[in-house]
Amino acid sequence: MINLQALYKEYEDDNHIDSSLYAKYRVKSGLRNENGTGVKVGLTKISDVVGYEYSNGNKVHIDGRLIYRGNDIDDLVAMRKDTPFGFELSAFLLIFGKLPTHRQLLDFHKELIKMADAHNVDIHYQTSNLLNAIQIEVLKLYGEDIDPDSDTLEERMLKGMYILASMPLLMLSHYKKEKITHYPLPDKGIAENVLCIIRQNTHYTQKEASLLDILFMLHADHGGGNNSTFTNVVMSSTGTDIYSCISAALGSLKGPRHGGANIKTSAMFDAIFDEIGTTSDQKVLRKIAKRLLDHDFFDNAGLIYGIGHAIYTKSDPRCQVIKKACKELAQEKGELEKYNCLCAFEKAALYQMRKQKHIETCANVDFYSGFAYSMLGIDKALYTPLFGMARTAGWVAHHLENRQNNRKLIRPANVYVGKRKED
Structure with a gap:
């Protein structure tokens, strides 16, 4: 009878690729350059995603478009x-x-x-x-x-x-x-x-x-x-x-x-509401953000879902539009307390990212979209x-x-x- 467990283990050992080899052979893992930008592989007239620009060879953060x-x-x-x-x-x-x-x-x-x-x-x-x-x-x-x-x-x-x-x-x-x-x-x-x-x-x-x-x-x-x-x-x-x-x-x-990232973000917020309610206290929210980054809350993945983007650095325009639209509906549906908590947590999360990861980033489209769908009563x-x-x-x-x-x-x-x- 074939020993599948042994084969699994051999496969795992034999097929591991040393991450240092990507740099050695100048392979763009994930089609990403060393600075995190995408490798240019095509031309298009359809749409553009703008999150930064270069000035004198330096990357400058700008409002996303x-x-x-x-x-x-x-x-x-x-x-x-x-x-x-x-x-x-x-x-x-x-x-x-x-x-x-x-x-x-x-x-x-x-x-x-x-x-x-x-x-x-x-x-x-x-x-x-x-x-x-x-x-x-x-x-x-x-x-x-x-x-x-x-x-x-x-x-x-x-x-x-x-x-x-x-x-x-x-x-x-x-x-x-x-x-x-x-x-x-x-x-x-x-x-x-x-x-x-x-x-x-x-x-x-x-x-x-x-x-x-x-x-x-x-x-x-x-x-x-x-x-x-x-x-x-x-x-x-x-x-x-x-x-x-x-x-x-x-x-x-x-x-x-x-x-599927919007589902993860929505689940994270449900866990936060269960843990601390709908507070806007920055001290409380920064502690939750720290626990997320420290692998000590929610799924222990060390991530704050809905924060960060591969291109947008200063702001995600989609996030800004949804945020504004959510406020209008939250006022109509009596959900302003929860909305204000999300806004306060966005601020706390960005602060904690700067403090712990030394990263200037922004909330992305998933940050408020799950809340938007939940206010609409969508499964x-x-x-x-x-x-x-x-x-x-x-x-x-x-x-x-x-x-x-x-x-x-x-x-x-x-x-x-x-x-x-x-x-």
Whole structure:
């Protein structure tokens, strides 16, 4: 009988790679440079993530900017005050490369509503993770397409819109274990329809619908270098179909170090509230932050979830937008005490990061997004799937751009550091 325990141990010993070898062979682990910046691997006109600039060779921290096709996210969020279709406006901009006219936005919204269909979704399919179920449903769309591998820009664009339109219904059908074949409010935006389906009624306020729409706008894209978008781009370079590319991106987003971070942050805050209540006392909150960094609280990982970002250093613009929107809804729902505690903990956490880690950093998008979803009464199981639903707009845009411009197969190299048999 095979001794699997021995094989496991041998594998662990034989396959360990000394971390010093990365520097020796000048390998960019995680596609990151020594200063933490990302290795440049592509060009894009879709979006930009700005967190610092260089002056005389020195890295200078600046207020973060998220730019969709030349438009700052703050300006786009401001535009949604004149329309209930903020997410659709962002999706149109990302996919088609320009801001829509009022007529184009209405037509785009109507087209997405008309395209949406839960298809032959199997709501009884058993899986422990909602994102896995959505991956399967997206791949099933390939089987229903009469010409799924057609490679023209127009065809890929239509398929991308079809996936984007169908994603909310595929997700919510599995979540609710009942087939949802259409949007219940055809004259309302996708965010409002999603909230209506989750609530099983139309009992929600406009501030609630507005907050969810804003969350979708902020999640719609974040440059071409984030893991799920890059996964999509790598797949796109093979020339494969768009369904496979979007499904692969969903698989990447499922990872707790990527899209699942908002759940970890929300769980951390629940633990903090249980431990100390909703205080704004800086001394108390700094002690909690210290315990987190000292591996002495929550999951003992030594991390303060929702704090820090690979690019943003001084501020994350998405965090700032959500923070403002959360305050407005917290006032309406009587949750200001909890909101003020989060704001105070943000300050304490940044202080403790400077003191213990000597790091100047900022709260990221996950810091307030979990609180936003909780105020909306949304189940934690939906946090990452809703993120993926919104990010589909960006995935489609990057897929189209790369299929049009990048005809080279993405094929990086590894350095072999294993044993060699003697000749």
